[in-house]
Amino acid sequence: MTSAINWEVTDFKIQGNDFVLFSNGRMQVPANVLIRAVNPVDSSVYTLTAAELARIQLIDYYVPGRELADGWKYTATENDFAHTMPGVKSAGHEENDVKNEQSKRYWVSTTKVETKLIGTRIQQPNGIWITTHSDHYDSHVTLRGSAAVHYNMNNVEFTREDTDQGNDWDQDNYYLTSKVHPFKKSELSGYHSPNHPNLGMRNAMKFWGGPGTGKRSTFTHYIWEMGPTTRVDRGLTHYDDGSGTHKPHKVNMVINERPYAMCFTRLSIKGYPGYSQNWWYNSWLRILDIYGNSGDFNLPRVSHNHLELTSRNTVSVAGSPDDVVFCDDHIPEGDLMPHGHC
Known part of the structure; x- marks a missing residue:
């Protein structure tokens, strides 16, 4: 991966509420990634482009070497289904108040009935992967897939x-x-x-x-x-x-x-x-x-x-x-x- 500027990450984390979601592959819950970067030549703040922010990937916190998979998906596109379970009040959007911090929001869905810890990663222009399961950055959100409702003549x-x-x-x-x-x-x-x-x-x-x-x-x-x-x-x-x-x-x-x-x-x-x-x-x-x-x-x-x-x-x-x-x-x-x- 190459870039006109060899930027480097100085802060990187994923945040959001711990959500339960139906494992129907359609219900989505949000995960917000926050990142700061600098130009290592002069330590000036570097603002990532939209294309560079789109390179941020979600990962299984315990398998940081590859992108989120195995029945879990994510997208930057929000759909029109409810994002909170029945009886749960919507948490709303978390505000980003840290100076020079940029954010990328993803929407996560699953077809698995299981608990998953979600982390994130990005590859710098120098080829090094930065993850939120490391000595420098350590954060995750916990999501739990709940059994989907299947409609039939009984319900x-x-x-x-x-x-x-x-x-x-x-x-x-x-x-x-x-x-x-x-x-x-x-x-x-x-x-x-x-x-x-x-x-x-x-x-x-x-x-x-x-x-x-x-x-x-x-x-x-x-x-x-x-x-x-x-x-x-x-x-x-x-x-x-x-x-x-x-x-x-x-x-x-x-x-x-x-x-x-x-x-x-x-x-x-x-x-x-x-x-x-x-x-x-x-x-x-x-x-x-x-x-x-x-x-x-x-x-x-x-x-x-x-x-x-x-x-x-x-x-x-x-x-x-x-x-x-x-x-x-x-x-x-x-x-x-x-x-x-x-």
């Missing part, structure tokens, strides 16, 4: 509401809520996108009522992003190529009426035989609470008239109903199953 509620109706249509909203910690966001797979050319079928997962089914009504199941209460226009407005129907039927529906909840809708409209072939997606979702704990759920095609939710890919491990899902697992694209028979 959530899935409820139906008679939301609204008209002369020839009926709307039921369904809500997925947590029995543990409030839900924050979701990742969805297997549905018509919010930009689908068929306005009335945007966010739709399943459709019943095609020719030959014997149904005198159409039934559409929708899935919604979490958010504030709003109204959307859906129904039999267009065909899938975006062209208008000969007899459009638009319903202005209210959704997301519950806070911290995932919303779904079953919409039935009478008197539209032959509008479309039946189709459905193999839809599923990942729900995340305010701490980053998660659970995966399927929305199987069981009935045209109601929605059903089941835990996804459940495996019994040591008496636990489900495997824990960590943040590095990604949801694949949903599979569209057109012209199905349900």
Whole structure:
């Protein structure tokens, strides 16, 4: 490593509160590194550039020779999940009052249920590594990974509401809520996108009522992003190529009426035989609470008239109903199953 100025560290430490965090790979807690450096030629204060500060690494205090790893990660980017455990008051940001001291804040996460002492290190331009586990500098923060919450049908509620109706249509909203910690966001797979050319079928997962089914009504199941209460226009407005129907039927529906909840809708409209072939997606979702704990759920095609939710890919491990899902697992694209028979 080379530098225009051969600076050297004169003070180096890591500080922060001793935190507990969920071992879900998403919850983050802060660790602050403080550093001072000088130009060894004349002992003048040297101010590290942003690029030089970014070379600061976090380490296992007991393994100072390599960067933090083995289920522990850190980043300079803060996410939007809570940074303190339930019932713990936020500690706030520590102030840096020492003259000429610079700071670098990192956010640490883990997938391990264990206690870890976190130190830090930086390599000077002369190639020497400076660590906080040495005779000159000795500091660490203690972090403890606590078992993550995994959501399944035992710790959530899935409820139906008679939301609204008209002369020839009926709307039921369904809500997925947590029995543990409030839900924050979701990742969805297997549905018509919010930009689908068929306005009335945007966010739709399943459709019943095609020719030959014997149904005198159409039934559409929708899935919604979490958010504030709003109204959307859906129904039999267009065909899938975006062209208008000969007899459009638009319903202005209210959704997301519950806070911290995932919303779904079953919409039935009478008197539209032959509008479309039946189709459905193999839809599923990942729900995340305010701490980053998660659970995966399927929305199987069981009935045209109601929605059903089941835990996804459940495996019994040591008496636990489900495997824990960590943040590095990604949801694949949903599979569209057109012209199905349900």
